[in-house]
Amino acid sequence: MKRSLTIFFLLAIIGLVSSQISSTARQKASAQKVLMQKDSIKKSKILAQIQEKKIDSLVGTLAVFKPYKKEAHASYYADKFNGRRTTSGVKFYNNKYTAAHKKLPFGTKVRVTNERNGKWVIVEINDRGPFVKSREIDLSKRAYMDITSNKGSGGMTVTIEIMEK
Template identity: 75%
Template sequence: MRNKKNVILTLLTATFISCFTYVISQTKQVIEPKTQDTLSAKPNIIPLPTDSVFTDKGLKLKPYKKNAHASYYADKFTGRKTADGSRFNNNSYTAAHKKLPFGTRVKVTNEANGKFVIVKITDRGPFVRTREIDLSKRAFMDITKNKGAGAMKVTIETIIE
């Protein structure tokens, strides 16, 4: 039992470190520290890339659909062209939707646990009648309650720029 806890703790620590390292490497937000010389100056803030937004503070959201069924892309689609012409990457924060315009950013919230991601629509689909949105595997795994699940109920809100 103790060995299982150690393995789980090690895996969680490794996952946290790799996610933190990725966020740091992708972050373009730089805030100068406040020293005596810069107390009166405003900090130099560069916005984060659109595919790595983790907060909804200050975003204007328009409800799109509640109780929507979400799934994720299979690994076999990695590297293939999406409907907007870009290459699909299962490690990015992207999604496929049947009707929303390409480039639309949406907040997808897991109704079971309240976790959310912000993704960009880059493809058409899913081509299953009961499903509303296909998330990249990374986006899906970030918000899912059960890592073994293939689908979940979500709330979709469009972000008004």
């Protein structure tokens, strides 16, 4: 009788210990799921940014570009213009792929290539300018920083090509 009670108590203790171990394991597993969910949110934001850049690149590879001007001087908008209206009527944002040109029609897609390093970006003309004789095109800060080889410089020599429709 004493043996059966001892065995019963031992089994009960083993059951309690194993349930505590399994609950600890469940807590660890749920903590890992939470970490994975947070990590996947960060990854999805990063993937969205990469996909945004790929969309611009995809347009460039599928489109046909007609040469417009070689050895043109390009600069970028000052930060003070961020949020202001452009000549076309839309708001200017320095983090978008837009540009200002003196003569090209609004809505024209243009590929701007840095002649020094070969990097290029596709921008949409939505403003007039630059109002300096030596400059041909003003890029948004994001577009400029994507193709420049020297982040501290204010200008560079580029090739401008117009996307044919």
